[in-house]
Amino acid sequence: MNNKKATFILVALSFLLVLGFSVQVLAAETYKMGLSLAITGATSDVGDPYSKGAEDYVKYVNDEKLLGDDKLVVFIKDDGYKTEVTKRNFEDFLDEDIVFYLNYSTGSTIALRQDFQEEKIPVLPASFFSGNLQENDYVFLPIASYSSQAVGLAEYVAANHKGSSKPKVALFIHPSAFGRAPLDNVKKAIEIGLPIELVEVVEHGKDLDNTAMLKRFQSKGVQYVISQTVQPPVATMLKGAQSLGMIASTYGEEGKITFLGCHYAGGPALVSLAGSAANENYYWTTSYKMMTAKGPGRDAQFALAKRYGRDEKVAKDANYTNGIMVVQVAVETIRRAKAKGKKITRAALYEELLAMNGFNSFNSLTTVGPVSFSKTDREGVDTLQLYVSKGGLFYEIGAPFVSEYVQKLKQ
Numbered sequence: 001m002n003n004k005k006a007t008f009i010l011v012a013l014s015f016l017l018v019l020g021f022s023v024q025v026l027a028a029e030t031y032k033m034g035l036s037l038a039i040t041g042a043t044s045d046v047g048d049p050y051s052k053g054a055e056d057y058v059k060y061v062n063d064e065k066l067l068g069d070d071k072l073v074v075f076i077k078d079d080g081y082k083t084e085v086t087k088r089n090f091e092d093f094l095d096e097d098i099v100f101y102l103n104y105s106t107g108s109t110i111a112l113r114q115d116f117q118e119e120k121i122p123v124l125p126a127s128f129f130s131g132n133l134q135e136n137d138y139v140f141l142p143i144a145s146y147s148s149q150a151v152g153l154a155e156y157v158a159a160n161h162k163g164s165s166k167p168k169v170a171l172f173i174h175p176s177a178f179g180r181a182p183l184d185n186v187k188k189a190i191e192i193g194l195p196i197e198l199v200e201v202v203e204h205g206k207d208l209d210n211t212a213m214l215k216r217f218q219s220k221g222v223q224y225v226i227s228q229t230v231q232p233p234v235a236t237m238l239k240g241a242q243s244l245g246m247i248a249s250t251y252g253e254e255g256k257i258t259f260l261g262c263h264y265a266g267g268p269a270l271v272s273l274a275g276s277a278a279n280e281n282y283y284w285t286t287s288y289k290m291m292t293a294k295g296p297g298r299d300a301q302f303a304l305a306k307r308y309g310r311d312e313k314v315a316k317d318a319n320y321t322n323g324i325m326v327v328q329v330a331v332e333t334i335r336r337a338k339a340k341g342k343k344i345t346r347a348a349l350y351e352e353l354l355a356m357n358g359f360n361s362f363n364s365l366t367t368v369g370p371v372s373f374s375k376t377d378r379e380g381v382d383t384l385q386l387y388v389s390k391g392g393l394f395y396e397i398g399a400p401f402v403s404e405y406v407q408k409l410k411q
Helices: 003-027 044-063 083-095 106-111 113-119 146-160 183-191 211-219 231-243 268-277 296-307 312-316 318-339 346-354 404-410
Strands: 030-037 071-078 100-102 168-173 197-203 224-228 258-261 283-286 384-390 393-401
Touching: 030 044, 030 083, 030 318, 044 071, 044 231, 044 268, 044 296, 044 318, 071 083, 071 318, 083 106, 083 113, 100 318, 106 113, 146 168, 146 183, 146 224, 146 258, 146 283, 146 384, 146 404, 168 183, 168 231, 183 197, 183 404, 197 211, 211 231, 224 231, 231 258, 231 268, 268 312, 268 318, 268 393, 296 312, 296 318, 312 318, 318 346
Parallel strands: 030 071, 030 100, 168 197, 168 224, 224 258, 258 283
Antiparallel strands: 283 384, 384 393
C-alpha cells in the first residue's frame, strides 16, 4: 500500500470515528424530572407506593431503551406532606435543570402555581384538584378531577337510589384543600338539578372513634356517605360502622349506610386496613384500571413490580399505578418531541402536551380512557370507572362514564 493511499484511509477512518463519536454524544442525552411527595408522614400510605411506581417505570424506560440511548432520571425527595419542604425540594430540582416536575399534594400545588408559571415547566401532580389549573398554564391533571369523582359518585347514588324521596348524603372529607376540593362543585351540581340532599359535610380529625358521628348520621337519616380523603380514616370509619351494624349489605339497604369513596379513599390498600369492614359493598371510583381486571395493563404492571422486586401488595396498589402513569405521560411527551427532531426543553414538552388530543391522545394501558390535553382542557382522563368490593377485591360496575353534571358546570 502506498503512502498516499494509507494516509487517505487513516484520514477517512479518523473522520468516521469523529463523526461516530459526535453522533453518539448528541444521542446520549439525559432528561431530568423531579418528584417531591410524602414517603413518610401524613398520606405516606399513598406517597410510598406512588414513588415506587415512578421509580420502577423510570428504570424500565432506561433498561428497555424506550428513549433510545437517551437516559431518563427522576430525583425523588420526601416532603412529609409539608408544603414548605416541597417548596425547598422544587428549588433544588430547578438547580438540576429538570424539564418535567411531578408534584404531589393539593396544598403545595396551589402554593407553587405561580412558580410553575414563572419557570414555564410542565407539571403532573398527584393531586386531581381542578383548582390546580387556575392562575397558571402549566399544571396538567393526569386523570379526572376530585370534582368529577365526587359528583360522579353522587350521580350514581341518585340514579340507583330506591325510594320516592331524594337520597340523603353526607360527605366525609380530609381537613385540607385536598379534602375540600370537590365541595363547591358538588353544591353547584345540586343547585342545577342533581337530585340528592346533602345532609352534612364532616372534616375528620385524628379521633379514632367515629361513633358519635355515625350515630348522628343515622339520626339524620343519612343513607350514603361519600369519602374524599385517604384510606386510614375511611378504614377507621368503616370499622366503627361495622361494630354498630350500620354497613349496608346491599346497595341502598333501608336503615343502613352505603359507603362510597373517591380515588384516594379506596382500592386494595383500604381492604388491607379495614379488613372485613371493606370486604363487601364498598363503592369506589377512579380513572385507573384495577388489577382484578384481566388485560395487558394488569399483566404489564405485575411484570414491572416483579422485575424490580416489589411485593404483591405494592403490585396491586392503585397508587403504584398512579406513579407509573405520570411517568408514562412524561416519557410519551419526550418521545413525541424527539420523533419531531425537537430539542428536549420545557417549552417543547409543553407544546407536545397541548397537542396530545383527538387522534393524538395517549393510551397508557393503566387508565380506563385516553389521556388527552389541550389549551382549554388540561384534565387528562375524563372518564371514570365505578368499582365495588366483593370478597376483598374490587370489580367493575358497568362501563366507564363521564360525570354529566361536571360537564354541565364546564359549559
